[in-house]
Amino acid sequence: MDQTTQSTTHGSAPTASRRSLRQRGRTVLRRAIALFTLWLSVHVAAMLWFGLHDDLRPADAAVVLGNWVEADGSPGPLLKVRLDRALEVYHARLVKKFIVSGATWGADYNEPAAMKRYLIANGVPAADIIEDEFGSNTYHTALNARITMRAREIETVMIISDFYHIMRTRLAFSLAGIDDARSAHSNLPPQWGVVYWIGRETVAFYRYLFHDYRAQGVIGR
Amino acid sequence: MATATATSSSVILRTTSLHKTYRMGGEDLHVLRGVEMSLQKGEWLAVLGASGSGKSTLLHLLGGLDRPDQGSVLFGGEDIFANGSGGVDRYRNTTVGFVFQFYHLLPELTALENVVICGMIGNGVLAWPGVRAKVRARATEMLERLGLKDRLHHKPSKLSGGERQRVAIARALAHSPALLLADEPTGNLDANTGGQILDVFREFHRAGQTIVMVTHDARVAAAADRRLTLEAGRLAGA
Numbered sequence: 065m066d067q068t069t070q071s072t073t074h075g076s077a078p079t080a081s082r083r084s085l086r087q088r089g090r091t092v093l094r095r096a097i098a099l100f101t102l103w104l105s106v107h108v109a110a111m112l113w114f115g116l117h118d119d120l121r122p123a124d125a126a127v128v129l130g131n132w133v134e135a136d137g138s139p140g141p142l143l144k145v146r147l148d149r150a151l152e153v154y155h156a157r158l159v160k161k162f163i164v165s166g167a168t169w170g171a172d173y174n175e176p177a178a179m180k181r182y183l184i185a186n187g188v189p190a191a192d193i194i195e196d197e198f199g200s201n202t203y204h205t206a207l208n209a210r211i212t213m214r215a216r217e218i219e220t221v222m223i224i225s226d227f228y229h230i231m232r233t234r235l236a237f238s239l240a241g242i243d244d245a246r247s248a249h250s251n252l253p254p255q256w257g258v259v260y261w262i263g264r265e266t267v268a269f270y271r272y273l274f275h276d277y278r279a280q281g282v283i284g285r
Numbered sequence: 286m287a288t289a290t291a292t293s294s295s296v297i298l299r300t301t302s303l304h305k306t307y308r309m310g311g312e313d314l315h316v317l318r319g320v321e322m323s324l325q326k327g328e329w330l331a332v333l334g335a336s337g338s339g340k341s342t343l344l345h346l347l348g349g350l351d352r353p354d355q356g357s358v359l360f361g362g363e364d365i366f367a368n369g370s371g372g373v374d375r376y377r378n379t380t381v382g383f384v385f386q387f388y389h390l391l392p393e394l395t396a397l398e399n400v401v402i403c404g405m406i407g408n409g410v411l412a413w414p415g416v417r418a419k420v421r422a423r424a425t426e427m428l429e430r431l432g433l434k435d436r437l438h439h440k441p442s443k444l445s446g447g448e449r450q451r452v453a454i455a456r457a458l459a460h461s462p463a464l465l466l467a468d469e470p471t472g473n474l475d476a477n478t479g480g481q482i483l484d485v486f487r488e489f490h491r492a493g494q495t496i497v498m499v500t501h502d503a504r505v506a507a508a509a510d511r512r513l514t515l516e517a518g519r520l521a522g523a
């Protein structure tokens with residue numbers, strides 16, 4: 065191969081082989097980009113399918129994943145639409161109870177408390193809302209949900225979050241030993257942030273997939 | 286107040302010195318400080334008060350959504366919290382109907398299905414055709430009574446705010462609850478549409494429905510038989 069290359073490129077051999085190397089490099093790169101794009105579109109397609117295709121079979125409890133809470137204790141815009149979706153399935157009697165899972169910070173910032181308050185204000189009995197104050201990320205939410213389910217004899221749950229978050233949440237739940245979760249997505253108003261969130265979720269999904277959480281020894285069936 | 290206590294036999298709902306404190310951060314918020322009220326069967330009571338005065342909190346206690354720290358809620362002379370969580374669940378599901386500012390109808394279902402699904406699962410026998418037909422007939426009747434005859438098979442997204450609220454009212458009243466509790470039922474509607482919702486309440490009230498309605502709007506409260514104002518954690522006649 066080297067021979068032919070050299071003989072066809074009259075004289076300036078090193079430049080030519082460099083050029084062909086560059087060409088080959090470019091082909092490889094082009095193929096890599098094509099593969100990456102293909103993989104990305106398959107991934108995003110799966111994310112959209114899991115996120116937008118709600119599974120509304122009745123469940124014992126809905127697990128609502130926390131998000132930003134305003135200073136006055138009312139849910140931020142993302143959390144509000146999640147809670148509204150939760151209330152829709154509750155009032156249609158598709159779920160009987162709630163696990164509200166989120167982060168707390170100091171004495172004043174409390175996502176589960178804010179979620180509970182919003183649900184009570186819209187007709188859910190306080191006694192049917194279980195607060196998980198240690199749901200600072202999706203994985204912890206899943207683990208704590210598993211523990212709560214055992215303690216409270218909850219057999220089936222419905223995940224409630226934004227559409228781009230549902231697939232990773234399902235993964236986290238199955239890592240925690242909760243299979244067959246139902247899911248429903250919130251009615252997010254269209255916004256550019258979604259593009260960023262989809263990107264972030266894509267990376268986070270593989271972090272969850274390849275991190276050996278089982279090795280942490282917290283999970284068991 | 287004198288009329289409310291005159292004939293104790295017709296008193297349907299009564300409270301004894303209700304107290305409720307919320308713990309927010311490190312601070313205690315003593316919202317209700319001895320609320321006493323009594324309600325006659327068939328009466329329409331409006332509870333007024335500034336934002337944050339505790340109107341919703343009181344309504345949640347009356348409906349058994351939350352428990353008071355002190356005092357009791359007596360329905361038909363019986364403490365609704367006396368028989369454990371099963372007792373208060375039964376009270377909430379059979380005796381009370383709730384209407385809120387927002388409707389939270391399931392967007393996947395039609396108006397009729399939104400009312401039916403509630404009654405079906407309430408019955409526990411999803412597949413029983415007899416129950417299904419009865420629940421469906423009752424839901425249809427309720428929606429027609431609320432002026433939604435032509436909207437039965439519309440999804441919520443195709444309905445106006447006032448129509449959605451009427452579907453929510455049909456859902457709340459489909460099981461014929463003795464007590465209708467409403468928290469700012471017109472709060473999300475313009476004056477005209479809000480007026481139509483009050484007309485609906487008026488009609489059910491004329492037919493004997495007992496109603497407690499919470500609002501911060503004196504014009505809305507004017508539709509009721511009697512008004513009480515929540516101030517500094519207590520109720521006062523207005």
Ligand SMILES: Nc1ncnc2c1ncn2[C@@H]1O[C@H](COP(=O)(O)OP(=O)(O)OP(=O)(O)O)[C@@H](O)[C@H]1O
Nearest residue numbers: 181307309316335336337338339340341342343501
């Ligand atoms: N779950 C809760 N935790 C902490 N504080 C609460 C909770 N629910 C209500 N509060 C506070 O208690 C007070 C009374 O609230 P409530 O919702 O009963 O008032 P309201 O009269 O209905 O007000 P609005 O007219 O704004 O609806 C408010 O200061 C509110 O912030």
Ligand SMILES: [Mg+2]
Nearest residue numbers: 340341342468
């Ligand atoms: Mg209120």
